[in-house]
Amino acid sequence: MTSDASFEANRQLLFVLSNLAIFMIGLGFAVRSNIAPDLQADLFNSIDVARSAAMVGEVIAATFIGFALTLLFGGALVDLIGMKRVLYFAAFAYVAGSVLVFLAVGAGSYWLVYIGFLCTGLGWGAVEAATNPLITTVYPDEKTHRLNILHAWWPAGIVVGGIAGLGLESIGFGWKVNLALLLIPGLVLAWLVSRADFPVTERVARGITSAEMFSQLVKSPGFFVWVVCMMGTVTAELAPGQWVDLTLSNVVGMPGIWVLIYVSALMFVMRHFAGPIVERISTVGLLIFSVASAAVGLYGLSLANSPMLAFLAATIWGVGVCYLYPTMLGSVAERYPSGGAFFLGIMGFAGGMATQFVLPIMGQVFDEAKLDAAGGVEAFKNLRGPELAEVIRVASVESFQFVAFIPVVLVPIFILIWLFERRQAH
Secondary structure (H helix, E strand, O other): OOOHHHHHHHHHHHHHHHHHHHHHHHHHHHHHHHHHHHHHHHHHHHHHHHHHHHHHHHHHHHHHHHHHHHHHHHHHHHHOHHHHHOOOOHHHHHHHHHHHHHHHHHHHHHHHHHHHHHHHHHHHHHHHHHHHHHHHHHHOOOHHHHHHHHHHHHHHHHHHHHHHHHHHHOOOOHHHHHHHHHHHHHHHHHHHHHHHOOOOOOHHHOOOOOOHHHHHHHHHOOOHHHHHHHHHHHHHHHHHHHHHHHHHHOOOOOOOHHHHHHHHHHHHHHHHEEEEEHHHHHHHHHHHHHHHHHHHHHHHHOOOOOHHHHHHHHHHHHHHHOOOOHHHHHHHHHOOOOHHHHHHHHHHHHHHHHHHHHHHHHHHHHHHHHHHHHHHHHHHHHOOOOHHHHHHHHHHHHHHHHHHHHHHHHHHHHHHHHHHHHHHHH
């Protein structure tokens, strides 16, 4: 095999294993959404029924804590220990986290669930810390386009995980079997990583020292505007996605996971066309369109009272959030290449921490609304059938409307960025 052919074969292997890693974290996202109602029913209701939804929000939020912490330090670690070791850690964390959650219900332990979800969050962050700079390194001229394709495998994982969860439930398997699905991509990822040759990051290849990289924070004040925006865009996508099954199942008379599956399939297809869209309207133009659509879709989800309306609102939301995460990363990679994996890690950290705070708040809003609508804790415990469904509907509306304001705030910010950069270009 010639040198060029060998390089291309290894680059393809790196791209495939990166896609698998992103697929794994998307699968984990779907599994958490699938099993959240089961954790609430099998464990958290017996611990504290008045706070059970908030407890679901807290343990799911633990994944975002792990995600954020890994990204905060992972950007520097990728340069220090290499992308290969970071991806090995990601595979291990997903396997270990799944085992801990599997054991939690039998032990009756809230904290085992919390630690297990925290482990998967650490693995999630490790995937992002390694794969994002890996793709920008091996495809330096197609950063935004390739990052969108890479992150198309996130919704692909959600689709597979969602359908698998429904299928397993329909044939009588419990949520623990659903959780065990996460072991498969974790083990396959570790095997593929062992076969690939990993390059150094783009920052290291450019000869930029760590001191010079850190100094970019002082030299690039505009970067912090992108950090703040990242907090909003990630929250608009991930917080509702983790909550949609729990809140919509009793509202529209169908498993809410179908809405998440549909949106994810839509995102998988659309992210493959990010490159041509960006060429026509620019990255910031795409972001303006995206946050506006996300706001409309989230508000529509809060009002959905039938499957058709839920799917319509979900379509608008899905089109809106589709390009947000990879386009935000691509925008920063293109504007601040000297920041390297460190800047990409800060972006992921900001998004993870923002969502970590929003999820428990959504749970608290939901709990307060359900108890108010029911007339207190004891009254809620006694609700059944249509009366319970109506209380859940009221609580769902309030929780989704709470998060819908976030993308609304981002619209004028992105418009100002677009106007500023247009003026700078001329």
